[in-house]
Amino acid sequence: MANNKKVTVDQLSQVVKGAGRNNDARFLKLSDKGALATKNSVAKSDLTAELSTEISGKANSATSLAGYNIADAYTKTEVDTSLAAKADSATTLAGYNIADAYTKTQVDTSLAAKADTATTISGYGITDAYTKAEVDAKITATYKPKGSLAASGIAASLLVAANEGNVYNVTEAFTTTADFVEGAGKTHPAGSNIVVVNTAAANAAAVYKFDVLAGMVDLSNYATLDDVEAATSADITAIINGQYEE
Numbered sequence: 001m002a003n004n005k006k007v008t009v010d011q012l013s014q015v016v017k018g019a020g021r022n023n024d025a026r027f028l029k030l031s032d033k034g035a036l037a038t039k040n041s042v043a044k045s046d047l048t049a050e051l052s053t054e055i056s057g058k059a060n061s062a063t064s065l066a067g068y069n070i071a072d073a074y075t076k077t078e079v080d081t082s083l084a085a086k087a088d089s090a091t092t093l094a095g096y097n098i099a100d101a102y103t104k105t106q107v108d109t110s111l112a113a114k115a116d117t118a119t120t121i122s123g124y125g126i127t128d129a130y131t132k133a134e135v136d137a138k139i140t141a142t143y144k145p146k147g148s149l150a151a152s153g154i155a156a157s158l159l160v161a162a163n164e165g166n167v168y169n170v171t172e173a174f175t176t177t178a179d180f181v182e183g184a185g186k187t188h189p190a191g192s193n194i195v196v197v198n199t200a201a202a203n204a205a206a207v208y209k210f211d212v213l214a215g216m217v218d219l220s221n222y223a224t225l226d227d228v229e230a231a232t233s234a235d236i237t238a239i240i241n242g243q244y245e246e
Helices: 007-021 030-056 074-085 104-112 132-141 233-240
Strands: 144-149 166-168 193-198 208-214
Touching: none
Parallel strands: 144 166
Antiparallel strands: 166 193, 193 208
């Protein structure tokens, strides 16, 4: 609206009345009343036009954003729709309706069933397997062929931990000594095998001795199947009774 001050009809009337009572230069004369009436009519017309322009630029009263032609704001419905798709604040997975993740309690329970990293069988709670030391002991106790040995080579110096399980083929007949498990005085033919063994009880100090294994048996004085003639029942009876004669 223009910033020009307008004079109303009432105001002009007061000015005219004042001029009649007081011929003060500050008041209009009665002779100017006709001119003022014309000016008042013009002022009213100008005021109406300006008011019409001003009012037409104002929004009509409304109850919605659209009613005020507001396009850069969300309506209540739009806000409610957006908020409905969001989760409420929570402190748990279930509170956010998350079903594809483990909770802290579930993870702790699963981890409790797992073994801590370790470097030994016992560290993992395994009781049905041999340790390296136990396997080494088993291997040490197994027989290990060490070739042939003359009777004179059967010496106490062989009876040490490093030789446990060593098997020697004795190439000559020999007689056992106190260093043998069988005791002294037993005669064995050439080709017999002897092994170094620990004779101590479990958890006791080791005591190593020789043990005679199965050796060669000389069957040269025995008849073979080809040497035996077919025998009759009478021959068998005579043999049993000690009466058989060739």
